[in-house]
Amino acid sequence: MPVSDFEVVMGLEVHAQLLTRTKIFCGCSTAFGAEPNHHVCPVCLALPGVLPRLNAEVVEFAVRTGLALGCEIQPKSVFARKNYFYPDLPKGYQISQYELPVCLGGGVDIEVDGVPKRIRLTRIHMEEDAGKSVHDALGGSAVDLNRAGVPLLEIVSEPDLRSVDEAVAYLKELRAILMALGVNDGNLEEGSFRCDANVSVRPRGQAALGQRCEIKNMNSFRYLKQAVEYEVARQVELVEAGGKVEQETRLFDPDRGETRAMRSKEDAHDYRYFPEPDLPPLLVDAAFVERVRGTLPELPRARAARYREALQLSAYDAGVLVADAGVAGFFDAALAAYGGGPERAKKVANWVNGEVARLANETGLAPRDWKLAPAALASLLRLLDAGTLGGPGAKQVLEVLFREGGDPEAVVKEKGLAQVSDEGAIEAAVDEVLAASPVEVERYRGGNRKLIGFFVGQVMKRMRGKGNPAVVNALLEKKLGGA
Structure with missing residues (x-):
């Protein structure tokens, strides 16, 4: 058999x-x-x-x-x-x-x-x-x-x-x-x-x-x-x-x-x-x-159920968070500092289960040893919401905060990572990219709309990742579609 x-x-x-x-x-x-x-x-x-x-x-x-x-x-x-x-x-x-x-x-x-x-x-x-x-x-x-x-x-x-x-x-x-x-x-x-x-x-x-x-x-x-x-x-x-x-x-x-x-x-x-x-x-x-019973905390399955029901997190996200009580506690504190409902909870969970987890795995540090404070992660997410930072810059700031601690705004200023939203500066980069890529421009206008990702990437590369993605996309579509 x-x-x-x-x-x-x-x-x-x-x-x-x-x-x-x-x-x-x-x-x-x-x-x-x-x-x-x-x-x-x-x-x-x-x-x-x-x-x-x-x-x-x-x-x-x-x-x-x-x-x-x-x-x-x-x-x-x-x-x-x-x-x-x-x-x-x-x-x-x-x-x-x-x-x-x-x-x-x-x-x-x-x-x-x-x-x-x-x-x-x-x-x-x-x-x-x-x-x-x-x-x-x-x-x-x-x-x-x-x-x-x-x-x-x-x-x-x-x-x-x-x-x-x-x-x-x-x-x-x-x-x-x-x-x-x-x-x-x-x-x-x-x-x-x-x-x-x-x-x-x-x-x-x-x-x-x-x-x-x-x-x-x-x-x-x-x-x-x-x-x-x-x-x-x-x-x-x-x-x-x-x-x-x-x-x-x-x-x-x-x-x-x-x-x-x-x-x-x-x-x-x-x-x-x-x-x-x-x-x-x-x-x-x-x-x-009975005295000991009175000190029992919320257990992982109950915590995961709360995350799913009250915060509308996926079963996967909830399960990853509650697998380590330190991580779940960090998430709760960060969300409390950030404020808001399910949409914001999802954003915090994405960062904790994503970039924060990656850095934790790289360093081998338990949550109690992280230099990153929950309130600092909340501040970083607010900078993202305000457009002060883009995704790549936010990841760079997070790495500094995780390894060294500190204030997100101070790190942004010190490292020169603020996102550029000025249309004039972005338009100049867009024009340079289109001028340097005539073959791709013709292919895009011929119907290959997937090439928009190529153009965005080239513009962001010229701007060292600091260009506001929304402005970059809008200008590219305007110039490519209007020609």
Whole structure:
């Protein structure tokens, strides 16, 4: 049978680093990028005699996330020791939660090709991250424990995903929610939002689940897509050949575009879970839950619906804006400064999703690090509306504002980018272009009206992009049509 005759069954385990300043069981910094083994102390190094102390903000963030995702917040949860041996795990066990997690149930609503679907959640629990093993080209290895003890939420879905597209949509929606809640920065490159995929296949129509393999630590939507597609094809080929899929943990090699075996997959009993004796049960009372509920912000799907209904933005524009809470906040502030209804909202969205997004991608800067202020974008758009600036000049001004900040009017004056609307100056440029292009003029008058774009481009080139397009077009049509 071809791959299309098989059904993919998939569940994801997302590890989201929480935006706390300190680690989950000690006061060490969680800041990314420090020198190796700089943010460590006796607790996260697991020196003899030390005791963990739970970071209260981690609990609040876990409850906040659980409420946003419709989970049942457990009044009593218990930390457990997950035992395994690896060089970057100083204690020889990881403090996590197992039988009694802080959140149960819930779900994430997605839409693929216009079809809505709810992906159920099994649980959300708190745990500490391990350190990082660093391997060099000569075969040497070192351990950096800065990340050991960094607080994580593990968000475990039910095996409800049936395609790579559903998996990517689920991850994007979950990432947007966590960022909107302010509990995670969504940074895939730094590994603060990453996932493991449990993948199996079965012939379509079969009720029994196939044997699953776990693909570890993917921190890119593209890598997830590539890894799952490869793994599905590998498992189908095995089944078709009469073989058996072995339960195992696999890694994705992006250079070769394939997964490879890492180790046999452990079951829960292999980790020898038992309650953490150095931490008492966590009790979360109803008053605390309600207080946290009162702080929940507008979530991405609700925000996107507001943009579509109140501002008449397209589903695409709304979706792009709400994918990053920082971008959506910037849009809201810029629109408030610019003022107006749906027409102006569309204009702001076009610039935020267009030129601003391009500059953000080029620089790799998150919205909180942009030098461009929302009010400055609003001022720039007003200069466009007034005819003081043309499109090309506005893009140049925007780039300066994004990289350096400042006032749009001052940048226009300093760079000499003001748009020329004087008919005399534009007419002189038009005459020069027509005189230099006799062949094109004859072709235009012969019926090739598409050449108007050529003439406009030549005039704008002579005027260094400063000519008022409306005046340029009017003069060209007058001279070409009237000759």
